[in-house]
Amino acid sequence: MKYAQTLLIPFQLLTFVMMLLALYTIFIYAPVEKTMGVIQKIFYIHVPTAFLAYMAFFITFIASILYLYRKDSIWDTVAHCAVETGVIFCTIVLITGSIWAKPIWNVWWTWDPRLTTTLILWFTYVAYLMLGRVVKENQRANLAAVFGIIGFINVPITFFSIRLWRTIHPVVITGSGFNMSWPMKFSLIITLIAFCFLFFSMLISKIRLERLKKCVEEIKEIMETGI
């Protein structure tokens, strides 16, 4: 534990440096795209956050299964913290997506499978967070774990059903299938790594915070019963 804590500070410093580097590559290094212009740069934030939002919910899925299997409260904390971080990233994806869609597709929103699935995912995990607040404390971890599993299993079914729905009705706007040049690919890789650092740094800090909260609760209890 002590060892992990000393590693956390350099890790967070590295995250800071990586994010600065990401900002540099996005705004200065990456070339301006020919047809979309400067708005295309939002791509370097949109894609990594989308990837990490899905990964966060996958972490919740795995942690929820491990919790039900092992009954170790650390997995419950990991699942909960991953959802909190994932919802933030998912919100960023939806907002940056809308900002990007308006000038390019001329609409704020379209019911494309990927967009709709992400929105449903957002609803599912906001519901997860709400569920944690309203149920009894002795049942919270179990119920949250079950919902975390169900929510993730539902993602592919939702995606396929909406894709089928959209192939019967022609899609007005197809996905942007542009070929990327090397500097663009390189910028994407840099931003992806930087956002991974940011994500894990946030996740680890959140888990640490939750554990400290629990420690404080325990100490309070001991003090109350002791006196």
Place this chain on the structure above:
Amino acid sequence: MKFTHKLGAIIWKDFISEIRTKEMILSMCLFSFLVLVIFNFAFGSSANLDRKMIAGILWVAFVFSGLTGFGRSFSMERDLGTLQGLILCPISPWTIFLAKLIGVFLFTTVMEIITLFIFTILYNATVLPFIVPLGLIAFLGTMGFTAIGTLFSAISATARARNVILPILFFPISVPVIVASVKATEIILNGKSLQMVFPWLKILVAFDLIFLLVSYLTFEYILEE
């Protein structure tokens, strides 16, 4: 006692208490009747409604009224203080879940039949020639949304503000069922053959099987304290 006897005993208990109070079935039917009337106000008379909307209205009535019904299946037990007794019975959690699901499914089906009847009168729709494929779609769709509905009813039974949390949990997960059922119903009402709805039926069957399996694996954790 055999599995079917245990299952039958819980279903019979729910059935008897429902016959005596008639709370669930009456409120569900009345609610779906109201949904149909409200949609009539919202979209105007039935003359200018196309079939696409009709399928949507029908399923919104089914799902919304179903929600008022299965929300009660576990919270009712909790209010009466019988949930503990049910958990203490020497039966597996899966049996409790399955019995509750069958009960909810039967009540919802009765509500759907009555709703369909009122629907044909209010919206001047012809459903009689399509009753077999529609029945199949309704069976699979209802099975899907009552399965997750019953599961979430158990999850939210002990929660504060459970009337708010149940729809919030239920609707995001029920999206595939609603999409598939509405589209399949629309295709059938347009007079297309059953072959056209096979992709949708596949999604419904997959959804039903996956969530029955998930319920089987996870239900014991929901009842645990």
